[in-house]
Amino acid sequence: MDLxxxxxxxxxxxxxxxxxxxxxxxxxxxxxxxxxxxxxRKVYYQRCAVRSWLEARIAQGTQRP
Structure with a gap:
């Protein structure tokens, strides 16, 4: 298994x-x-965290000021 x-x-x-x-x-x-x-020196992102972050961006875009 790849860590x-x-x-x-x-x-x-x-x-x-x-x-x-x-x-x-x-x-x-x-x-x-x-x-x-x-x-x-390497930076990594957890795939599920990236998906959650993207979904939050959608939610923020649908809200009206």
Missing amino acids: LEDWISRHDLAISLGLSEDTLWRWDAKRTGPQRIKLG
């Missing part, structure tokens, strides 16, 4: 979302992106 099968790297997440890794860095700095962990 990281439920996790996605910053590079792979950027590709999946059609974003640059720099955008994910900025989101991390602002604490507006999905939660992440750091293992040494």
Whole structure:
């Protein structure tokens, strides 16, 4: 069993979302992106946390001010 099968790297997440890794860095700095962990110099995102974060973005977009 691969220990990281439920996790996605910053590079792979950027590709999946059609974003640059720099955008994910900025989101991390602002604490507006999905939660992440750091293992040494590598950054990983839990796939279920990314899905939850995306779903929250949909919910926020449907609310009226």
